[in-house]
Amino acid sequence: MTTTDLHLRALAATRWRVALALTAVMVIVYFGFVALIAFDKPLLALHLTPGLTLGILLGVLVIVASWLLTWVYVRWANTRYDPELHRLRK
Amino acid sequence: MLLLLQAPAAAATQIGEPNRVAMVFFFIFIASTLGITWWAARRTRTTEHFYAAGRVIGPRQNGFALAGDYMSAASFLGIAGLVSTSGFDGLIYSTGWLVGWPVVLFLIAEPLRNLGRYTFADVVATRLQQAPVRLAAALGTLATVTFYLIAQMVGAGGLIRLMFGIRYEIAIAIVGVAMIAYVLFGGMIATTWVQIVKAVLLLGGAAILAVLVLAQFGMNPARLFAAAAAKFGDGVLAPGKLVSKPLDTISLGLALMFGTAGLPHILMRFYTVPDAVAARRSVFWATGLIGAFYLMTFVLGFGAMVLVGPDVIKSVEPGGNMAAPLLAEHLGGTPFLGFIAAVAFATILAVVAGLTLSGAAALSHDLWVSVVRKGHASPEEQLKVARIATVLLGIVAVLLGISFQGQNVAFMVGLAFAIAASANFPALVLSMFWRRCSTAGAVASMLTGTVSTLLLIYLSPTVQVDILKHSAAWFPLKNPALVTIPLSFAVGVFVSLAFPEPQAAKDYAYVERRMVLGAVEE
Numbered sequence: 001m002t003t004t005d006l007h008l009r010a011l012a013a014t015r016w017r018v019a020l021a022l023t024a025v026m027v028i029v030y031f032g033f034v035a036l037i038a039f040d041k042p043l044l045a046l047h048l049t050p051g052l053t054l055g056i057l058l059g060v061l062v063i064v065a066s067w068l069l070t071w072v073y074v075r076w077a078n079t080r081y082d083p084e085l086h087r088l089r090k
Numbered sequence: 091m092l093l094l095l096q097a098p099a100a101a102a103t104q105i106g107e108p109n110r111v112a113m114v115f116f117f118i119f120i121a122s123t124l125g126i127t128w129w130a131a132r133r134t135r136t137t138e139h140f141y142a143a144g145r146v147i148g149p150r151q152n153g154f155a156l157a158g159d160y161m162s163a164a165s166f167l168g169i170a171g172l173v174s175t176s177g178f179d180g181l182i183y184s185t186g187w188l189v190g191w192p193v194v195l196f197l198i199a200e201p202l203r204n205l206g207r208y209t210f211a212d213v214v215a216t217r218l219q220q221a222p223v224r225l226a227a228a229l230g231t232l233a234t235v236t237f238y239l240i241a242q243m244v245g246a247g248g249l250i251r252l253m254f255g256i257r258y259e260i261a262i263a264i265v266g267v268a269m270i271a272y273v274l275f276g277g278m279i280a281t282t283w284v285q286i287v288k289a290v291l292l293l294g295g296a297a298i299l300a301v302l303v304l305a306q307f308g309m310n311p312a313r314l315f316a317a318a319a320a321k322f323g324d325g326v327l328a329p330g331k332l333v334s335k336p337l338d339t340i341s342l343g344l345a346l347m348f349g350t351a352g353l354p355h356i357l358m359r360f361y362t363v364p365d366a367v368a369a370r371r372s373v374f375w376a377t378g379l380i381g382a383f384y385l386m387t388f389v390l391g392f393g394a395m396v397l398v399g400p401d402v403i404k405s406v407e408p409g410g411n412m413a414a415p416l417l418a419e420h421l422g423g424t425p426f427l428g429f430i431a432a433v434a435f436a437t438i439l440a441v442v443a444g445l446t447l448s449g450a451a452a453l454s455h456d457l458w459v460s461v462v463r464k465g466h467a468s469p470e471e472q473l474k475v476a477r478i479a480t481v482l483l484g485i486v487a488v489l490l491g492i493s494f495q496g497q498n499v500a501f502m503v504g505l506a507f508a509i510a511a512s513a514n515f516p517a518l519v520l521s522m523f524w525r526r527c528s529t530a531g532a533v534a535s536m537l538t539g540t541v542s543t544l545l546l547i548y549l550s551p552t553v554q555v556d557i558l559k560h561s562a563a564w565f566p567l568k569n570p571a572l573v574t575i576p577l578s579f580a581v582g583v584f585v586s587l588a589f590p591e592p593q594a595a596k597d598y599a600y601v602e603r604r605m606v607l608g609a610v611e612e
Contacts, residue, residue: 005603012606016523019196026196027347030189034343037182037329038336044178045328051316053327055178056388062185063381069192070377077370085606 007088015081022069029065033058104424105406105415107255111428116254119287119436120268126283130276137472140277141208141451147282147362153375156359158285159444160187160350160376161292161383163245163437164503169384170417171410173391175400177318177326180391184384186343190350191380195373198351201522203360203369204608205601209448210357210514211456214521214536216604217597218529220465224456226536230513231354231452233540235445235483236490238353238506242445243491244499245411246438252407253415253431258495266488269443273450273480278362281443288440293383295433299414300386302421303393311389317396326395338568342504345571349507352514355448366608393417446483453479501552504569508547512574513539520582522605525598531586539578546570 036044036058044055134140147155165187172180206212211227243262250261272280307313319327350356360369394403394413397420406412415434419427454476459467467475517536520527546565547553554563567573 008603008606012602015606023193023196026189026192030185030347031340031343033185034182034339035336038339041329045324047324047327049312051312051314051319051327053178053315055328056181056315059178059181059185060385060388063188063385066188066192066377067381070195070374073192073196074370074374077367082367089607 004088011081011084011088015077018073018076022073026066026069030062033062103406103416103419104427105252105412105419109254109424109428109431111425112253112431113428115429115432116435119291119432123268123280123284123287123436123439124271126287127272127276127280130280130283133279134275134277136469137208137455137476139279140473140476141358141447141455142361143278143282145362145364149363149368149371150375151282151286152359152363152368152372153379154289155282155285155362156356156372156376157379157383158287158289158292158440159355159359160353160380161289161437162242162441162503163249163434164241165384165387166292166296166437167245167249167411167414167434168409169387170390170394170414171403171407171412172332173387174394174398174403174413174417175410176330176332177322177392177395178328179330179332181388182329182332182339183346184387186346187350188377188381188384189343190347191373191377193347194351194356195370195377198357198518199360199369199373200366201605202357202518203363203366204605205522206361208358208361208455209451210352210354210518211452211460214517214532215460216521217594217601218521218527218532218591221461222529222533224460226533227514227517228452228456228461230509230517230536230540231456232449233544234352234354234506234510234514235449235452236486237502237509239442239445239449239487240490240494241499241502241506242438242442243487244494244497246435246442247491247495249411249434249438252412253434259492262488262491265439265442266484266491268439269446269487270481270484272443273447273484274477277476278358278447281440281447282359282362284440284443288436289379291433292437293379295430296383296386296390296414299418299421299430300389300393303389303397303417306397314389314392314396318392321396322400326392337566337572341567341572342569344575345504345508345511345569347511348515348575349509349511349571352510352518353507354452354510354514355444357514358448358451390414390417397421442487446480446487449483450476450479453483497557501547501556501568504552505543505547508569508571508574509540509543511571512543512578513537516575516578516582520579520586522601524583524586525595526586526590527582528586528589528591528594530589530591531582531584534585535578535582538581539574542577543570543574546573 046054169183211224215223246265247258247262251258394417398416403413418430458475513536517532549565551563552568554560
């Protein structure tokens with residue numbers, strides 16, 4: 001196994017750590033929301049301003065969190081992962 | 091407003107009448123997509139074109155196409171209807187249908203693109219024995235595609251009958267013929283562009299509707315929600331009776347989150363882009379577009395609740411599916427209703443085309459070429475078989491659509507997601523990330539996922555109580571994903587350990603390398 005192979009393997013392992021961490025965050029965000037729906041309905045019924053309940057706000061935030069997490073990953077992959085991979089390919 | 095003078099409130103709608111504007115928009119859509127198909131047909135010469143659009147689709151285009159493949163009529167009509175009649179509970183679906191996309195991005199998109207050629211079975215079979223893996227994968231794919239197709243076809247037939255006033259069977263036949271034409275002649279190139287056109291139409295139509303709704307509430311969603319609460323009580327803004335059983339909600343959430351990462355027609359799209367970087371960027375686009383769409387369903391649903399009213403919506407169609415079209419009619423009159431009706435039709439047509447193509451790939455690429463012909467089929471033969479499979483599947487879809495007429499098939503979308511999450515997703519993950527995954531383990535995992543999901547759905551309240559009208563069901567959950575996903579993983583791990591495959595473990599180094607670098611030879 002050459003040093004390039006070792007570097008490749010290390011790079012792949014880093015990508016998996018990032019991917020798994022972000023997946024875990026997504027799972028926690030979404031199932032946290034679902035758990036609140038399932039087990040604490042009165043909390044979600046709380047009105048923050050007239051018309052806007054905590055439940056609706058959190059629903060919107062789950063969608064925003066999905067966007068943010070994909071953005072974080074793509075940004076990481078574009079600025080860190082791709083250049084390193086490009087360097088190793090040579 | 092003239093309509094109100096002619097008929098009572100519940101019937102103050104042109105829905106169900108032949109709608110000239112809808113017809114015009116519909117014919118423009120059909121004509122332009124067939125034009126695209128004609129253009130694509132001249133570029134479809136090899137299986138590379140037929141299954142993967144020659145791998146030249148750009149990331150933004152593929153992002154729109156992914157969104158087009160994913161946003162079915164169930165999400166547009168179904169969620170808007172659910173929110174308009176049940177309030178907040180419907181929003182659980184709006185979020186649930188999106189959260190699978192980040193998972194697809196983090197875990198699946200790039201390695202899938204680097205490892206496979208046309209189907210997800212390519213990935214699972216990379217270092218395992220071809221025939222058993224592809225047989226099991228094709229079974230999972232076809233089960234997912236079939237249930238998804240039934241739900242879409244029955245929905246399409248009912249929708250078109252309701253909107254255009256034509257007979258159910260004729261509506262189904264129109265869908266069948268158009269979809270076969272797209273896929274048969276234009277393959278993935280035509281299917282991709284049909285998805286892009288549909289995604290633009292659907293997002294545009296929903297955005298216009300949402301802006302028109304918000305304009306009535308000073309462009310402030312909170313005022314819309316407040317109006318809903320003032321009219322129907324604070325309960326509509328908080329979780330209610332649809333989510334009375336916590337485990338049901340969690341199980342459905344699991345199916346939606348991990349099912350997205352196992353839908354064959356979605357996974358297939360990652361092969362249409364040039365490389366893994368483009369695959370990554372296309373999911374970023376898709377997540378943005380689909381998220382924006384589901385945010386709009388918040389406004390559309392509550393808009394229909396306040397402006398049209400749940401009683402009127404249910405009187406037109408008990409399931410609430412006509413909420414968005416009714417809202418369009420209320421805000422923009424018959425012409426806008428016609429436009430939205432045509433958009434809904436285009437939506438269904440595009441989704442069934444994508445499903446048929448992925449089913450045809452499983453039949454021809456996985457079953458015929460890899461299992462029957464052991465990989466020795468000429469390019470001409472492969473293309474011919476793919477086209478025969480397309481026609482066969484199209485005919486089957488039409489027959490299924492007609493035989494399930496009038497039946498409650500809404501649960502079949504959830505079922506399709508549950509099979510995708512339990513049969514396809516665990517095998518994909520195990521084969522990519524676990525060195526010791528063996529042929530026996532992967533096959534056992536896929537078969538367990540498919541069979542256990544089918545069995546538990548049959549024993550669940552969804553079938554036993556809702557359809558067969560029994561008083562109780564043997565299995566308590568409406569969606570089995572909470573049981574079947576862990577079960578498939580466990581079976582895959584256990585059988586891999588019990589029947590190890592030293593060669594496959596040795597070849598894992600190749601998989602690891604190729605997941606990062608991609609195929610050198612294409």
